[in-house]
Amino acid sequence: MHVFTDPKNFDAYLSGFLWILKLTGASAGLALLLGVLLAAMRVSPVPVLRGVGAAWVNIFRNTPLTLIVLFCYFGLYSTLGLNLADSLDLNNYWLGVVGLSAYTAAFVCEAVRSGVNTVPAGQAEAARAIGLTFTQTLRIVILPQATRSVVAPFGSILIALCKNATIVGTIGVIEASSVMKDLLNENGDAVIPIFLVFAGTFAALLIPTGYLFGWLANRLAVKR
Amino acid sequence: MRTKRAVTVAAVAALSFAMAACGGDDDSADGIVGKAESQEKLVIGVKADQPGLGLQTGTEYEGFDIEIGKIIAKGLGVDESNIEWKTTVSSNREPFIQQGTVDLVVATYTINDERKEKVNFAGPYFVAGQDLLVQADSEITGPNQLDGKKVCSVTGSTPAKRIQTDYPNAELQQFDSYSKCLPELEKGQVDAVTTDDIILAGYAAQDQWAGKFKLVGSTFSDEPYGIGLKKDDTTGCEKVNEILTEAASDGSYQAAWDKTLGKSGTAAPELDTTKLTHCGSV
Numbered sequence: 001m002h003v004f005t006d007p008k009n010f011d012a013y014l015s016g017f018l019w020i021l022k023l024t025g026a027s028a029g030l031a032l033l034l035g036v037l038l039a040a041m042r043v044s045p046v047p048v049l050r051g052v053g054a055a056w057v058n059i060f061r062n063t064p065l066t067l068i069v070l071f072c073y074f075g076l077y078s079t080l081g082l083n084l085a086d087s088l089d090l091n092n093y094w095l096g097v098v099g100l101s102a103y104t105a106a107f108v109c110e111a112v113r114s115g116v117n118t119v120p121a122g123q124a125e126a127a128r129a130i131g132l133t134f135t136q137t138l139r140i141v142i143l144p145q146a147t148r149s150v151v152a153p154f155g156s157i158l159i160a161l162c163k164n165a166t167i168v169g170t171i172g173v174i175e176a177s178s179v180m181k182d183l184l185n186e187n188g189d190a191v192i193p194i195f196l197v198f199a200g201t202f203a204a205l206l207i208p209t210g211y212l213f214g215w216l217a218n219r220l221a222v223k224r
Numbered sequence: 225m226r227t228k229r230a231v232t233v234a235a236v237a238a239l240s241f242a243m244a245a246c247g248g249d250d251d252s253a254d255g256i257v258g259k260a261e262s263q264e265k266l267v268i269g270v271k272a273d274q275p276g277l278g279l280q281t282g283t284e285y286e287g288f289d290i291e292i293g294k295i296i297a298k299g300l301g302v303d304e305s306n307i308e309w310k311t312t313v314s315s316n317r318e319p320f321i322q323q324g325t326v327d328l329v330v331a332t333y334t335i336n337d338e339r340k341e342k343v344n345f346a347g348p349y350f351v352a353g354q355d356l357l358v359q360a361d362s363e364i365t366g367p368n369q370l371d372g373k374k375v376c377s378v379t380g381s382t383p384a385k386r387i388q389t390d391y392p393n394a395e396l397q398q399f400d401s402y403s404k405c406l407p408e409l410e411k412g413q414v415d416a417v418t419t420d421d422i423i424l425a426g427y428a429a430q431d432q433w434a435g436k437f438k439l440v441g442s443t444f445s446d447e448p449y450g451i452g453l454k455k456d457d458t459t460g461c462e463k464v465n466e467i468l469t470e471a472a473s474d475g476s477y478q479a480a481w482d483k484t485l486g487k488s489g490t491a492a493p494e495l496d497t498t499k500l501t502h503c504g505s506v
Contacts, residue, residue, distance in 0.1 A: 078413050088374060088395040172398040174379065181315070182380025188318035189342060 003187050003194055016179035017201060023096055023165040023175065028158055030101035035108020036147070040138055042109065043116055053109065061106040065099070065167050072099040073171040089173070096168030104161050111153040115146035120224075148220045155213025159206050176201070255457035256327045256464075260300035268293040269312035269326035269452075273401065276426025276485045277332055285309045287426075289330045291480030292349050296328065296451065299467030318342045321452050328464075329452035332423065334382070335501065344457055345450035345501050346464035349477075350493060353443025354383050355421035357428060359409065360435065364416055366442045370394035373415040376405035383419040386445060402427060410436060420447050422485060429487050450501065461503035469497045 004010050041053035060068065072095040076082040084094035119142050127137040166177035174182075180198045184191055260266060270289050271278035278289040290309070297307050312320055312331050320326045321343045332352075335345045356375075358364045364373070371393040377384040379398040387396050397414055399405055405417040406427060417424065421443055428437045453460050471477040472495035481492040 074407075078408060078411060088397055092397075169379065170400055172379070174398065178379045178398075184315040185380060186338075188315055189322075191315065191319065 003183060003190050004197060009183060012174075012179045012182070013176075013197075016174065016176035017205075019093070019168075019173055019175040020162065020165045023093070023100060023168055023173070024158070024162045026097045027100035027104060027161055027165070030097065031104035031108050031157075031161070032154075034101060034105035036112055036143065038105055038109035039112035039116065039146075040143070042113055043138070043142075045134060057106045057109055059106075060103050061110070063103075065103050065164055066170060068103050069096060069099040069167050069171055072096065092168075092172045096165075096171060096173055100161060100164060100168065103164070104157060107157050107160075108154070111150045111157060112143075112146055114153075115148075115150035116142055118149045119145045145222050148222050151220050152213055152217040155210055155217070158213070159209055162206060162209075163202065256453060256460040257300065259327060260297075260302050264302055265306040265308065266297050266300065266302050266328065267308045267310055267326045268297070269310045269317060269320050269329040269331055271313075271331045272311040273403075274332060274423055274426060275430055276487075277423065278330075279426075280311060286484070288350070288422075288480060288484040289332065291484055292451070293328070293330045295471045295476055295480060296330070296464055296467050299470065300463065317452060321454055324454070327453070331452075332420070333450055333452050334447045335450035339452075340504075342455065343452045344455050344461045344504050345452060346461045346503065347450035347468060347501065348448035348499065349451065349468055349495060350422065350449045351496075351499075352420035352422040352447040352449060354386060354418060354445040354447070355424055355443045356416040356418050356440040357409065357424040357437050358416045358440060359412070360438050362415070362438070365440060367391055367394075367418075367444050370416065374413070376408055376414040376417045377419055378402060378405075381419065382447075383445075387418060390444075406433060406437075416440075425485060425490055429485070448499075455504070458503045461501070465500045465503065468495065468500065471495070472497055 004013065038053045038056055041049040042057070044050060044053075073092065076098070077084075077091065077095055082095075083091060084098075085091040123141055123145070124137055127141045132140065166175055169175050169178035176198060180194060183194050187194060256266065270285055270287075270293060272280035272285065274287065274289075277287040278285060279287050293307065293309075294304055297304065310320070310326050312326065312329060317329050317331060317333060318339065321329055329343075330349075333339075333345075334352075335348060339345070356364060356367065356370075364370070367387075367390070370387070370391050372395070374395045374397055375387055375391075376397045376399065377387065379400055384396060384398055387394055397405075397408070402417065402419060402423065405414065408414045409417050410433070417427075421439060421441075424439055427433065428439065451464055453464070468477075471480075477495050478492050486492060
């Protein structure tokens with residue numbers, strides 16, 4: 001434990017997990033918005049929108065996240081010149097958020113779409129019968145019921161997202177796993193304790209998240 | 225690349241456990257001199273991803289560290305074909321030595337006091353220094369001109385930390401390997417790449433970068449590369465120093481340099497035998 005009693009190492013440890021939380025927070029918000037939008041596109045009657053939605057899901061869900069994140073740096077920023085912030089650190093952070101959200105949105109979309117299937121067909125038929133348009137049906141009738149039935153899968157996606165945030169370390173955001181590698185490099189004699197502290201911190205963050213979403217899922221479920 | 229390395233490390237670890245299990249004869253008491261005499265083989269830990277120093281291509285290793293390893297093995301009476309090379313990364317060098325997974329480590333291993341508490345060092349066989357690699361037409365002449373410039377290095381490495389603490393006005397881009405920094409330097413997305421001069425020279429000498437970059441040439445640190453052995457193996461350490469002293473005078477040190485890093489156009493350094501370590505005895 002001598003490794004973590006050194007204030008310099010402890011600060012690095014804290015800032016590593018702070019980056020993880022920041023990455024997870026921003027990406028979760030963006031991915032939720034984008035994912036619901038994609039799901040709406042995939043169930044819409046417009047073939048072009050359905051096609052775009054399906055393409056997005058198939059491309060991002062089947063590409064390794066490391067490649068997506070590296071592409072955000074080397075493709076979007078380095079080659080195409082997309083600059084999201086003035087400082088190098090913040091720019092890398094936002095590039096990471098872009099990659100994580102694009103990837104996670106694909107999973108959110110598929111969860112929401114499976115939620116749409118849990119809404120009885122009668123609901124949509126009734127909505128159309130009283131004269132609601134497609135957008136109104138989706139917004140007022142279908143999506144509120146659909147998203148409430150997939151709260152538990154959202155929890156799993158959020159947990160995966162938080163762990164995936166460590167991949168942004170490859171483009172220079174010094175998040176938890178980069179800090180861990182660094183500490184391992186300097187303390188070759190304490191490999192297992194360091195590893196356990198980092199794994200334990202992730203577990204401490206994520207196990208309650210799992211329970212919270214389990215509880216939310218029960219509370220929010222549509223009783224039929 | 226990363227997973228590949230992890231698999232290699234896992235495989236190496238598994239293999240070494242298996243070998244330790246069936247080996248049986250205890251050689252730790254005799255140190256490397258005893259092992260070289262009785263078994264006529266050595267396990268040497270080297271880097272696998274440093275061009276010019278220790279680079280693995282397929283199953284072959286090549287580089288200056290490898291040549292130094294061969295010189296030492298020869299001095300201990302071990303045939304080149306009986307050397308087993310093992311890939312080490314910075315974080316597992318001390319554990320590998322302490323657990324006996326490797327007999328020696330020749331892997332850009334900077335001698336410092338913290339490490340001396342855990343392992344014994346022979347050498348240094350080379351003194352590197354932190355330097356900057358810039359585009360061939362760059363006007364940067366030293367670290368003092370890095371204000372507001374973007375500098376690329378490896379996450380958490382000593383050179384990266386030195387930039388953060390000593391030159392805080394430079395912006396630091398960190399990747400998991402130097403090979404990601406070089407295309408960025410070529411495109412001008414970063415203004416300089418920094419680490420030990422010898423490593424930069426190795427990268428700059430790669431065919432695809434020939435003539436595009438230059439070393440600034442004003443080093444701002446001392447990194448004496450040593451050969452790591454078990455903490456209690458004083459005899460082995462002294463023997464290695466003897467071998468190095470001999471290599472400096474009989475030309476094999478020069479030949480090792482010419483064969484590897486010498487290709488970058490840098491002249492062979494002098495192996496200063498007066499600066500060799502005392503092998504733990506003060």
